[in-house]
Amino acid sequence: MELTIVGCGYLGEAVARQLQTRRPALNLTLTTTVTERHAELTDLADQLLLCDATEPAQLLAALQHRRTAVFCLAPRGNRRVNADGYRQTFLESFRCLRSLLPDLPHLRQIIYTGSSSVYGDADGDWVDESTAPAAETEHGAVLLESERLLTEMGGCKRRVCILRLAALHGPGRELDDRLKGLAGRERTGDGRSFSNWVHVHDAAGALIAAMDGAWSGIVNVVNDEPIRMRNLVDRSLERQQLEPVHWSGGPETSGNGRRIRNNRLKALGYRLQYPMLDGGRAECLL
Numbered sequence: 194m195e196l197t198i199v200g201c202g203y204l205g206e207a208v209a210r211q212l213q214t215r216r217p218a219l220n221l222t223l224t225t226t227v228t229e230r231h232a233e234l235t236d237l238a239d240q241l242l243l244c245d246a247t248e249p250a251q252l253l254a255a256l257q258h259r260r261t262a263v264f265c266l267a268p269r270g271n272r273r274v275n276a277d278g279y280r281q282t283f284l285e286s287f288r289c290l291r292s293l294l295p296d297l298p299h300l301r302q303i304i305y306t307g308s309s310s311v312y313g314d315a316d317g318d319w320v321d322e323s324t325a326p327a328a329e330t331e332h333g334a335v336l337l338e339s340e341r342l343l344t345e346m347g348g349c350k351r352r353v354c355i356l357r358l359a360a361l362h363g364p365g366r367e368l369d370d371r372l373k374g375l376a377g378r379e380r381t382g383d384g385r386s387f388s389n390w391v392h393v394h395d396a397a398g399a400l401i402a403a404m405d406g407a408w409s410g411i412v413n414v415v416n417d418e419p420i421r422m423r424n425l426v427d428r429s430l431e432r433q434q435l436e437p438v439h440w441s442g443g444p445e446t447s448g449n450g451r452r453i454r455n456n457r458l459k460a461l462g463y464r465l466q467y468p469m470l471d472g473g474r475a476e477c478l479l
């Protein structure tokens with residue numbers, strides 16, 4: 194038994210699909226918390242288990258005898274879940290994992306897809322893995338505590354890798370679809386705030402590289418192009434031949450954001466398939 198992906202939503206499923214093509218011989222277990230997803234996931238895995246990661250017996254069954262555990266969790270349903278929802282999903286799952294470690298002697302690697310939102314607002318400056326994170330919200334505090342819990346599980350016999358992902362885009366979460374509702378509307382500020390993105394194909398590819406390369410520690414998984422909201426929105430609306438947004442001026446409500454460096458990702462040998470938002474697409478994508 195080799196690998197279990199706990200939480201098989203947008204990203205977990207993309208990882209499973211890449212593995213199916215690139216590592217057909219890998220013994221792969223996927224989990225879901227809902228029986229309704231069995232039909233769509235069953236062909237992607239050797240085993241598909243019903244598992245709520247906060248339930249010790251279910252998580253143990255999903256991870257027993259596995260060498261690698263990948264956690265691609267996020268609160269189900271409402272993406273604007275409150276901080277308690279975050280605590281329940283992330284902290285309770287990782288506390289549960291911690292309690293099970295004595296029963297998981299084969300587990301050599303834990304990979305968690307966290308969020309670059311832990312950097313908080315850097316007033317538009319660059320940040321990298323050495324930058325002190327800033328938990329500016331309760332959600333951010335939960336994510337940082339999750340990272341801390343997981344980091345403590347690492348040691349000479351078990352590597353822990355935390356991938357800090359930028360916002361995901363890709364099939365099913367296309368930027369143009371998400372931004373077209375802004376056409377012709379007024380927005381506060383001047384759109385100078387930076388956002389950071391990564392294509393789901395690269396997020397999944399970096400995760401597989403982390404697995405293959407036995408990465409440990411924190412690695413930012415972002416593309417090469419931190420982009421001001423104004424450029425992002427204007428470019429998208431222009432491409433779709435829609436009315437532009439009217440920026441009303443004044444300070445940005447969400448601060449000036451941050452620009453996230455991906456030097457470590459590259460130093461570890463990962464080559465981005467989508468380095469920019471609009472171009473640079475490689476052929477033969479899944």
Ligand SMILES: NC(=O)c1ccc[n+]([C@@H]2O[C@H](COP(=O)([O-])OP(=O)(O)OC[C@H]3O[C@@H](n4cnc5c(N)ncnc54)[C@H](OP(=O)(O)O)[C@@H]3O)[C@@H](O)[C@H]2O)c1
Pocket residue numbers: 199200201202203204205224225226227230244245246247264265266267268269281282286306307308309358359360361362
């Ligand atoms: N999406 C983004 O833009 C973004 C940005 C930065 C970081 N990330 C990180 O990337 C990860 C995955 O994001 P995503 O967009 O793929 O999320 P997603 O599509 O919402 O999928 C998350 C999956 O987690 C599973 N899950 C929820 N609670 C669980 C529990 N208690 N036990 C086991 N599984 C549980 C659910 O699977 P079932 O429904 O099958 O039960 C859900 O489909 C998250 O950790 C997130 O922090 C995402």
